Amino acid sequence: MPKRLWPLLIGLFLFSLINLQYSHAQSLLDKTITVSVKEKKLGDVLSEISSKGDFYFSYDGRLVPKDSIISLRTVNQPIRIILKQLFNDRYNLEVRDNYVIITAYRHGLSLINPDLTVEDNFYSVSGIVVDEISGERLMNASVYEKSQLVSTLTDSHGYFRLKFKANDNKPLAVTVSKLLYRDTTLNFLQPVNVSSRAQTSAYANFRNKNNQVESTGIGRLFTSARQKIQSINIPDFFATRPFQASLTPGLSSHGMFSPQVVNKFSLNLAGGYTAGTDGLEFGGLFNINKQDAKYVQIAGIFNLVGGNAIGLQLAGAHNRTLDTLKGVQISLFTNRAEKQVSGVQISALHNETRKLKGLQLGLVNFADTSEGASVGLINMINNGFYKITYSANNLANTNISLKTGTHQFYTAILTSANVSHQNKLYAFGLGIGHDFMFNDRVYVSAETDYLLSYTGALDDRWLQGKLLLNVRLFKNISLLAGPTYNRYSYTGSSPGYQTKFNLPEGYLNSHSNPVKNWIGWEAGITFNSVFKPVKRTPDYSTAWYLEIAGTTGTGWERPYGLVTGGELSLHRDLGDNLVGTLSTGFTHIASSSYTFTILGDTYLYAKPMNIVPLKAGIRLKFGSIFYIAGDIGAAFGGKQTAIINRSETSTNYLYPIKNFRSLMYDVGAGFAFNSGLETGVKFEDYGFQSPYKQIALRLGYRIRLSK
Secondary structure, eight states, X not given: OOGGGHHHHHHHHHHHHHHHHHHHHHHHHHOEEEEEEEEEEHHHHHHHHHHHHTOEEEEOTTTSOTTSEEEEEEEEEEHHHHHHHHHTTOEEEEEETTEXXXXXXXXXXXXXXXXXXXXXXXXXXXXXXXXXXXXXXXXXXXXXXXTTTEEEEOOTTSEEEEEEEOOTTSOEEEEEEOTTBOOEEEEESSOOOOOSSSSTGGGGGGTTOOOOGGGSHHHHHHSOHHHHHXXXXXXXXXXXXXXXXXXXXXXXXXXXXXXXXXXXXXXESSEEEESEEEEEEEESSEEEESSOEEEEEEESSEEEESSOEEEEEEESSEEXXXXXXXXXXXXXXXEEEEEEESSEEEESSEEEEEEESSEEESSEEEEEEESSEEESSEEEETTSEEEEEEEEESSOSEEEEEEEEOSSSXXXXXXXXXXXXXXXXXXXXXXXXXXXXXXXXXXXXXXXXXXXEESSSTTEEEEEEEEEEEEEOSSSEEXXXXXXXXXXXXXXXXXXBOGGGOOOTTHHHHSOOOEEEEEEEEEEEEEEEXXXXXXXXXXXXXXXXXXXXXXXXXXXXXXXXXXEEEEEEEEEEOSTTEEEEEEEEEEEEEEOOEEEEETTEEEEEOOOEEEEEEEEEEEEEETTTEEEEEEEEEEEXXXXXXXXXXXXXXXXXXXXXXXXXXXXXXXXXXXXXXXXXXXXXXXEESSTTSSOEEEEXXXXXXXXXXX
C-alpha cells in the first residue's frame, strides 16, 4: 500500500470512531418508547424508561426527588422528549457509553459593563458579574487570567477589577467561575478558542481529586475564606511555575492563585499554601499543599499534603499526608498517612496509617493492616495481636510483659521482679520478636530483650535471648516454655538483693563491671487477643480551652526526691483528634543531702531547684477520652549549685553559679473526661544533660472558652 495513503486511512478511522460515539449518544436519546404510568414514584418511572430503552441512568439521589409521584403517558416518543416533559428542563442530560447522566442545570454567567484599559504595559479589566437568567449580581465569583495566574473575587455588588501585565505574544482571555454556574470566558485583542478549562492534558493528573486539605482542622485554621471560595469556584485549574515565595498563605508571589500553582521550589517564611511541590519546599512554620509534595518538604512545625508525599517530609511537630507516603516522614511528635505508607515513619510520639508497607518507629504506632514492622511501646495493628504474658525464669520469679504487633514482627514492654526476702531484683525493659508459625495453635517465638535492673542501684544491664515454644490451649490462652541465653553486667548487690551479684568491697575502684553469662529457662502463660478496628469519626472541632492542673512526682536521680508544681495551659482543637497546646507553670524540685567520694575528694549535692517551663506541644486523642501528649520548650530556673567539691583545703563548685536555662521536653498520657476533669502521668526532662527530671501524676480541670 502506498505510504501516502496511511494518513488518509488513519484520519478516516478516527473520524469513524468519533462519529460512531456521537451517533450512539444521539441514537440512545432518540429511541422511541411508550410509557404509561399513573401515580408512580419518579425512581420507578426512571427504571421503566431505562429498561425499555436498554440503558442506565446515573444521578445523585439527593438531586433527583425519587419519591415524588408522577403520572405520564406517551406513545412512541423519543426518550429525549419524554425526559424533557418529565423534568421540564430542570436538569442537564449527558450520554456516556450506555449511561444517561443527570446533573443539576447550571446557569451561565454574564459580564455587564466590561471595561479594558492599557496603561504602562499593564492591562486593567473591570466589570460586573451577574446571573444570565435573573440578572442578579453575584458576590465571590472568581475572575482570573490563566496564562499569568492572576485572580480576584467579586465584591458584594458583583464588581471586580483585574490588573496584569500586557503580553502581545499570547491571546488574552479573562475567565469567570462560580460554584453551580457554567464558566464564562471574555476574550480580548484576538480570537481564541473558548474553553471552560484550558490545557486539559497538562492538568489531567489533578482531575477527579477533591480538595481535602481545606476540610481538615489545620487546613480550616490556616487558609482564608477567600482562598476556600477560590478553590470551590476553580476546582481543577492548575499550573506549574519554577518558584514561589510566601510570607503567609494569603501573601504570596502568586497572590490568590497560589493554591492553583505547583512549584519547583517553594519558600514560605512563616507558612504557605500551594497546589503542590515538584522539588523542594521549606516553611519557617508550616507548608500546606493541596495536591502532591515531591521530593523534599521541611517545616518548623507541620506539613500538610492533600495528595501523595514522595520523598522526605521533615517537621518539628507534625506531618500529615491525606493519601500515600512513598518515602520518609520524620517529626518530633506525630506522623500520619491516611491511606498507605510505603517507606518509613519516625517520631517520638505517634505514627499512623491504614496500610503499612514499611517501618514505623515511635512511642505508639497504628495501622489497619501491616506488611512491615512497627517498633514502639504500643503497636495497634488490626491484623496483628496483643499478648499479656506472666512467666518465671531462673533469675526472676515474676515477669509480666505486653507484646504488640504481628507474628512477623512485634515489640514487648517488660517488667520483672524476684519476690524474695534475701534475693530481691527489679527490672524493666523492651524487647523485639518474631514468631515462626507451624500452625494456628503451635509456634516458636524468637525474642531479644534488654532490661535495666535494680539490685540496690539502677545500674545493672540484663540482655536476654529467648526461644519459646507456644501452644494454644483455648481461644485466648496459651502456654509457653523454652531456653534462654542471659548476659548480665552488674555493679554489686546491696544487702537483701540478689546474692549471685555480690562484689568484694572496693572491687569497682580497680575493675570494670563484671559480666555473667548463662543458659537458663523461662515458662509461663499468655492471654492472646486482637485489637478491634478503630472507628474513625470525623472531628471538626475548633474549640479553645483553658486548663489548670496540679502535679506531684518524684525526681529521676538522687538526691532529688519530691517534685511538686502546677500548670496553666491553653488548648486549641485542630480537628482530626489533634489538639495544640501552650503551657507554663511552676515546678519545685526538692533535694536531700547526698555525698560521695572520688579519689579522696568529697562531692555534695545541694540546693533544691525552682523551674518555670514555657512549652508548646500536641495532644492526640484516641476514642472519646484517652490521649497521648508531647511538649517541647524552654526551662528557666534559679541559680544552680548542684554539685560542690569539698577537699581539705578548698571548696570548688563544679557547676558555675548562674541562672539555669535549658531546652526541655515531656511526654505523657491521660484521660480527658467530658466533665472537664483530667488525669494523667508524664515524664518531664528539664535539660537533656541536667539532673532535673521527674515522673509525675497530673490532675487538672479544663474550662471551655468557645464552641
